[in-house]
Amino acid sequence: MLILTRRTGEAIRIGDKIRIVVVQAEAGKIRIGIEGPRELPILREELYTLIREGNQQANAPADLALEHWLTEGKKETP
Amino acid sequence: MTIYASRFGAVEIPAHGLWTCRQPLAGFEELRDFALIQVAGQSPFAWLQSLELQPIAFLLAEPRHFGLRYPQPADAEVSGLAGAACQFLVMVTIPENKDEPLRPHHLGPLCFDAGRGEFVQWVLEPGRVSVSTGFRPQTGDLGLASALLPRLVHWPEAGDASPASSPSASVAA
Numbered sequence: 001m002l003i004l005t006r007r008t009g010e011a012i013r014i015g016d017k018i019r020i021v022v023v024q025a026e027a028g029k030i031r032i033g034i035e036g037p038r039e040l041p042i043l044r045e046e047l048y049t050l051i052r053e054g055n056q057q058a059n060a061p062a063d064l065a066l067e068h069w070l071t072e073g074k075k076e077t078p
Numbered sequence: 079m080t081i082y083a084s085r086f087g088a089v090e091i092p093a094h095g096l097w098t099c100r101q102p103l104a105g106f107e108e109l110r111d112f113a114l115i116q117v118a119g120q121s122p123f124a125w126l127q128s129l130e131l132q133p134i135a136f137l138l139a140e141p142r143h144f145g146l147r148y149p150q151p152a153d154a155e156v157s158g159l160a161g162a163a164c165q166f167l168v169m170v171t172i173p174e175n176k177d178e179p180l181r182p183h184h185l186g187p188l189c190f191d192a193g194r195g196e197f198v199q200w201v202l203e204p205g206r207v208s209v210s211t212g213f214r215p216q217t218g219d220l221g222l223a224s225a226l227l228p229r230l231v232h233w234p235e236a237g238d239a240s241p242a243s244s245p246s247a248s249v250a251a
Contacts (some may be wrong), residue, residue: 039154048094072176
């Protein structure tokens with residue numbers, strides 16, 4: 001991992017399209033601003049993890065699981 | 079092209095049945111090419127079948143069947159697709175315990191742009207989307223938005239007795 005030291009107002013460039021600026025730093029918390037292409041997905045890591053886990057859970061349910069749910073589960077839907 | 083999916087067997091995917099994932103799906107970054115397959119008797123569900131890794135298939139349904147409504151995204155939020163053209167489908171998890179409800183992946187709906195044959199997963203902060211009210215099937219053409227129907231692969235093709243009896247498929251007229 002590359003580790004850099006930056007002060008408030010200073011920035012980091014990633015390639016020629018992404019700029020990350022330290023907006024505020026205090027009390028163990030930093031605010032950063034990110035400039036980049038509007039179409040570039042930028043997510044908090046915990047949200048990315050939540051989405052990835054949801055995707056993995058939705059992938060490839062067991063064969064016949066849906067058929068079983070359609071025959072048994074629907075009966076139990078009020 | 080013909081794929082050999084473990085869930086379906088051999089399925090013929092015509093060119094207009096192909097979908098491209100515009101931005102990688104989290105956890106499945108290597109996958110780009112998919113088909114939307116609806117299996118006879120499984121409405122209102124459909125499968126998003128990977129054409130590159132054939133064990134991978136996601137179960138999808140329209141958000142309305144779970145009481146979910148999404149605002150129209152800005153184009154940039156859906157990676158440059160037209161937000162106004164979005165037809166949303168959500169991934170669905172089937173719980174191992176049959177006493178638990180089906181779970182929609184409500185924070186990551188898939189925006190399908192039928193005109194371009196592309197889709198992308200829109201990621202929303204938890205506060206931007208309502209909570210599912212549970213699975214309540216709504217009426218509608220095959221349970222899917224009509225804009226998606228021309229690009230939907232049906233399996234087995236009309237006239238076959240059951241999915242197990244035929245490995246072939248066709249796209250809706």
